[in-house]
Amino acid sequence: xxxxxxxxxxxxxxxxxxxxxxxxxxxxxxxxxALGLFTTLTEISAGFKAFLTWSDPVGPLSGKALGAVIVWxxxxxxxxxxxxxxxIDFHKAWRWTLILVALGFLLTFPPVxxxxxx
Amino acid sequence: xxxxxxxxxxxxxxxxxxxxxxLAFGGGLAGLWSLRPELVTPEGIRERMGRLVAGTWIMAVTxxxxxxxxxxxxxxxxxxxTPDSPRSLLLANxxxxxxxxxxxxxxxxxAWIAPILATAVAYVIWYYGRRLAHEDRVRKVAMVLxxxxxxxxxxxxxFGAFLNKMAPTR
Numbered sequence: 001x002x003x004x005x006x007x008x009x010x011x012x013x014x015x016x017x018x019x020x021x022x023x024x025x026x027x028x029x030x031x032x033x034a035l036g037l038f039t040t041l042t043e044i045s046a047g048f049k050a051f052l053t054w055s056d057p058v059g060p061l062s063g064k065a066l067g068a069v070i071v072w073x074x075x076x077x078x079x080x081x082x083x084x085x086x087x088i089d090f091h092k093a094w095r096w097t098l099i100l101v102a103l104g105f106l107l108t109f110p111p112v113x114x115x116x117x118x
Numbered sequence: 119x120x121x122x123x124x125x126x127x128x129x130x131x132x133x134x135x136x137x138x139x140x141l142a143f144g145g146g147l148a149g150l151w152s153l154r155p156e157l158v159t160p161e162g163i164r165e166r167m168g169r170l171v172a173g174t175w176i177m178a179v180t181x182x183x184x185x186x187x188x189x190x191x192x193x194x195x196x197x198x199x200t201p202d203s204p205r206s207l208l209l210a211n212x213x214x215x216x217x218x219x220x221x222x223x224x225x226x227x228x229a230w231i232a233p234i235l236a237t238a239v240a241y242v243i244w245y246y247g248r249r250l251a252h253e254d255r256v257r258k259v260a261m262v263l264x265x266x267x268x269x270x271x272x273x274x275x276x277f278g279a280f281l282n283k284m285a286p287t288r
Contacts, residue, residue, distance in 0.1 A: 016249060021242045021256060025263065028238035032231045039227050057194035065189055065230045072234050094259050101235070101266060108227035110220050 019083030022093035027079050029100030031072025036107025038064040043116040124195055128287050131192050132278050135184040136271075142177035143268050146170065150243075150261050153251045163251045171247070174240035174264075181233035181271060188278075193226065195287050204285035217284050221277040229274035235267035 042049040042060050052063025106112055121129065149170040152158060158166070197205045208218040239260050243250060250257055 015253070016246060018256070021245055024238045024241045024245075025259065028234050028263070031234040035227065035230050035234075055190070057198075058190060059197065061189060061193065061226055064227070065185070068230060069234070090255065097263070101231070101263075104231055105228065105266075105270070108224070108231070110223040113227075114219075114223070 017083075017085050017087050018090045019086040019088050020080055022088050022090055023076060023079035023083045025097040026093050026100075027072055027076035029097035029104070030075040031068050032104025033100040033107075034071035034104075035064065035068035036104040036113075038067050040107045040113040040116055043113050044118060046118065122288060124192075124287050127187065127191050128282060131184060131187045132275065132282065135180050135187070136275050136278075139177060139180045139184065139271055139275075142173050142180060143264070143271075146173045146177055146239075147261065147264060147268075149173065150257060150264065153257060154254070155251050158251065163248050167248050167250075171240075171244050174236070174243050177267075178233060178236040178240040181236045181267070184271070185229050185233055188229065188274075189226070192287060196222070196281075204281070204287055207285045208281075214284055217281055221281055225274045225277040225281070228270050232267045232271040232274070235263050235270065239264045239267065 038052060042052055042064060049060045052060045052067060054066060055062040149166055153163065153166070153170065155163070196203065200206060201210075205218055205222070208214045208222075242256065242260050246253055246256060250260075
């Protein structure tokens with residue numbers, strides 16, 4: 001992680017495997033992207049919009065939001081299990097996180113998702 | 119000086135939780151920024167770490183409470199299919215319909231990104247603990263993600279304030 005280690009390093013400076021942290025970041029990216037994807041898909045498909053209407057008073061936002069939260073939690077559990085106790089390419093994980101979060105922001109921006117309105 | 123149930127929930131959702139979120143963000147960002155061995159002694163890092171972990175978790179929990187109360191309590195009142203609901207009032211007038219079609223549509227969706235990102239940051243800070251001071255790249259990554267969470271919440275907060283001004287939930 002860019003800092004030198006020496007035998008006198010104490011527990012406070014000894015590195016930890018970055019896998020669990022990377023799992024949290026990538027999962028957050030996947031959750032953000034899922035939110036954007038669901039938001040756009042409900043504009044494309046009336047059937048999907050009805051499918052995501054989990055609560056009548058709230059409308060399709062209920063399924064879009066809770067669906068994204070479920071995707072995020074599942075992605076986090078899978079990634080955390082896979083990368084537990086290991087070091088992975090943190091730069092790559094961060095790059096994917098940023099791309100997915102950017103897509104999440106983009107696909108929740110009204111001029112973008114409403115362009116797909118049927 | 120009376121508030122209806124709906125007004126009370128709107129205040130709780132936007133003002134009280136929003137203020138807590140802002141406070142936690144400011145403290146958290148400042149803590150992350152200065153968490154460097156060249157700036158803080160080992161005792162200083164130990165002293166501030168507990169506060170940083172608590173502050174970022176408070177921000178994450180506050181963000182979750184804000185989006186859940188907003189989506190599942192306040193939003194149904196906003197979008198009620200009655201002629202006097204805020205959504206109906208905004209859409210009834212050509213000069214105000216963009217507040218719903220752009221402002222509310224953006225706010226209601228982008229807000230949900232904030233708690234997801236804030237939770238990831240809180241977890242990373244908790245996971246590394248005091249070691250984070252020696253993990254410069256992870257610390258910077260956490261700051262970027264933390265700021266993006268703030269941007270998402272900021273968009274939602276600003277439009278929420280304007281929408282409540284244009285067509286209050288009563």
